[in-house]
Amino acid sequence: MLRLRDETFDPANPAAYNLYLLAGPTRLYLTAVDVERQKFVALEEYILGPGGVPALAAQHDFLALRGWNAVRLAVTGRAFTLLPASLFRPGDEAAALRLHHTPTPTETIRHTTHPSQELVNVFAADTALANWLGATHGATGRLVHHTSALLAGLVHQRGAAAPRRLYLNPGQQELTLVVLGQHLEYCNVFPCSTAEDVVYYTILVMQELGLDPDQDDVTVWGEFTPDSAVFSLLRTYVRNVKFGARPGNVHYSYRLNDVFEYRYFDLFSLHFA
Template identity: 80%
Template sequence: MSASSASAASASAVNASLRLRDETFDTTALGAYNLYLLASPTRLQLAVADVERNKFVALEEHPLPTGGLPALAAQHDCLGQRGWNAVRLAITGRAFTLLPAPLFRAGDEEATLRLHHFLTPFETVRHTAHPGLELVNVFAADAALASWLSTTHGASGRLLHHTSALLAGLVHQRGAASPRRLYLNPGPQELTLVVLGQSLEYCNVFPCSTAEDVVYYTILVMQELGLNPDEDEVTVWGELTPDSAIFSLLRTYVRQVRFGPRPGNVQYSYRLNDVFEYRYFDLFSLHFA
């Protein structure tokens, strides 16, 4: 390893709040791996999957410095390197809308999104198709971030909204005869709620800063969609622990609450064993998006 590479790796390790890597992960052979990224305004989650072995071999979490993801990539040993088999970058945020695929027309993205979000001069609009659900996700993205992805990773890079990753993971996880169910995914200052039956019935992202916010929106959606807090099961992934205030309060008002597992049909390095299995579900679900 060169002095500059060693310096970059050292900086990456110092800045990471989580850095787990399997010893088989070879940063000199990036073409053997897919890179999955989940970006919020303040941090980046990163996962690497070995394509041939269908196995996650790295998981990292980094606070974003001034300058955001491009600035972090400049310090990281492989984030900004070209040559990955595929790169998928999902962004958080409430500026998205889901349309039935037959109603979507290319070129109408901005007009569609304008029904509840006006683009700023620093944003661009993108869309992602969900063939399994016959939906199209139209969303706003930071223009500089989209430009970085295109410039750095070219045709191998794909930009998505994090709800697309979450939905892909849920569809992959559920069987054909799965019951109608509510899914929660708390994140940084946000809560994503999804109701899936034979088709997608509901998907929205709410601003949340307290455990009470999470419970309020959960009960609100259950009431609106005719779900029973005493009987219907609620599955939770995301940013909480079994002894957290959120989970404790949820169990007070919703009787059948359980944590969800990681996406199946893919392997995980033993290095990830110390991470709760319900964490990073939307990040890992980029494998199926």
């Protein structure tokens, strides 16, 4: 469990903050941003037990508080699809997602629009989690897929003239790969449990998209560490691998200096989603 809080953070005044949550199958990551100062002032990580986020919120000191300036909750997983905005019509969510994923009885289907990218993200989320967000945070709460946060953060960080590049974001038993040039060229989430999985899917995507493992840069965020077996194996096959930085044009409490800068990129990127 991780719990880092700036001494200025006052959850008793939630209207002064945005609350961002990233929910995986077994963990919840959260951060809070001081709206006036545009500064991340809290970073926490929890293992989820029975009952998931709603059960954790019932025991947490501020997760169930109402009155935040904004609340964004991202869900991980492979149950999503990205569509051109021009081809999407409200009400088509189930049909669009069914091409890739069959929703279970405990799932609800939602969508998020990305006007700047002319995309719509259709995804499945746990119904109990979605209901908790709505009941607890009402109109201030927004449910998104974590790829929406990741893409928003990448677009924000890259700028308009950035070169075509592959980005890796490993999470809980999954690996998200994104190729961005002038436009989004590729985004997918793969099941991933070993170092060999990471290398296999990375090389596969590079080959399919015409990227050269000996020449093209690959940027990594997420769960890797520089001395991990995964990173060592990846560098054996991909020459130019580097760790990414946190999203820019915002501030971070010195308390967050205790974690690597390439961690929690998709969580921080909820600020731009």
